[in-house]
Amino acid sequence: MAVMTPRSRLNSLSEPARQVLFYGLLLLAAFTFILPFIFMTGTAFKPPREVYQLNLIPRQPTTDNFKAVFTQIPIGRAVLNSVLAYGSITVSVLLFSSIVGYALSRLEFRGREFIFNVILLTMMIPGQLLLIPLYLLIVRFHLTDNLLGLILPGMMSAFGIFMFRQTFKTVPQDLIDAARIDGASEFTILTRVLWPLSLPTIITVGIFTFMGGWNDFLWPAIVIREQSLMTLTQLVTVYAIGGQSGGQFGAVMASSLLGVLPMVLVFIVFQRYYLQGIVSTGIKG
């Protein structure tokens, strides 16, 4: 349609030949993006003697690497820690972002614009600036080696508030007024009128928050030292670079696969909402 090479340019090639060339290149590009994942998965199922050979598909597949991982590190516990920590963060972000987003979009009060501007400003603060003082704060609260040390700083999200504010702005005033006349409290309006109308935003913000947290390494690496409290991403990384894997490369790839799999599945299921979220933040800029 709009962006296609005009016939005059490539008319030395026939239409089918051009199609083959185009899709050939595109497949090659896609393969480049998938190859490291194929490599990781293949290696995870390789026996030790095949690990340093370059065949992508194991000739004699084995699950020994996974058995080694499960006996050497508490991977189930790490999944639980990640789900607990980032599940709590996600619930908190959804709840508070929608509450604050409602106040900023539909409730009149003095200082509203000021608060909104502060929120926009905080989105511009580079994370590294707060890293040290935030860590010292967590130390002061005695929350190192505690999942709360992961959860508390992440309970509020400027991005989430922004997204809910934009969504709530598009809800017709009639609906809100009608609920008020029926005697609904502001909180009821939020939960009964606005939430059901904002399902795409809820999913987008939820997925973004959950995945962003799940994939983070730096903050858990600072706050959590105790192995039984580590998040999945952290445990898998520490296992690979900390020497505990004893250089069993197959086991490292098996643990990496286990670390990656949950988010890949979440992405494939919720792809549409996730991509929509990026488009929304893009428009914001």
Next chain:
Amino acid sequence: MTELSAAPLLPLVMRRKRSNPWGYLFALPYVAHFLVFTAYPLGFALYLTAHRWDIVGNDQPFVGARNFQKLLRDDLFFTALKNTLIFLAVHVPLQIVVALALAVVLNGPIRFRTFFRTAFFLPYVTSGAVIAIIWTQLYAGDGLLNGFLKVLHLPPQGWLTSTTLAMPSIAIMATWKNVGYYLMIFLAGLQNIPPSLYEEANLNGATGWQRFWYITLPLLNPAMLLVLVLSTIGAFSLFVEPFVMTGGGPVDSTLSVVLLLYRNAFQFLNMGYASTIGVVLALIIFLVTYLQRRVVEQELTY
């Protein structure tokens, strides 16, 4: 819940324009969290730049501007800054070109769009730490990449062991990882361009390249600025990749500013100095992204 028939009563409700106490109540959680987890740490970061603290004891002697003086004399800081600029120089242009090219392709009439989009996006939703673990092996001396070179009868490379190649290798990996994200920003920008412009250009006999240079690229300016600014901020935030892949080596050639900050804080327990690095890095990020905004917006007016 849908009582749309209430419309005639609207004038009655319009009176509630004064300050609504519920507004304050609903904004309260954010304000409280902001004060504890943003405002206070921000202030404490600035306080620390003028103090020395090893976190073990309570002693926090005032040192004035000495942390900043130390920074200006710290060769490692300038090495880290230089490394970050090398990363930036490889990563940002490559990121823009690859993401834009793939966005143009995905915006066209192609089959299996979802498959290709998912493929390009997969690395972005994967943890950077795990990506770094995988690529360490791809880049290894006897890894997959050198295996390919061998098949092509090319000499093997020290992707992560050469001081000149290590940082560009990390930059290429980071580009690969983040393409999906920037591609979506470009795609959103492309879809905002009205098709009528292309139709008009077609009537005037413009070639594909002409349409790209004179219509697509100028109208993509806001998306371009966003990608430029975000990938620059990302470059200055580089940490997990060198931390996992090289530990900053060989010979500090992949030491990033954030890795230096991390070392000073958690290995040398020098909280004051680490905080100073953080503050200076934030200032550099503000300055660079401000300049980028100015330059791109100026181009927009011509």
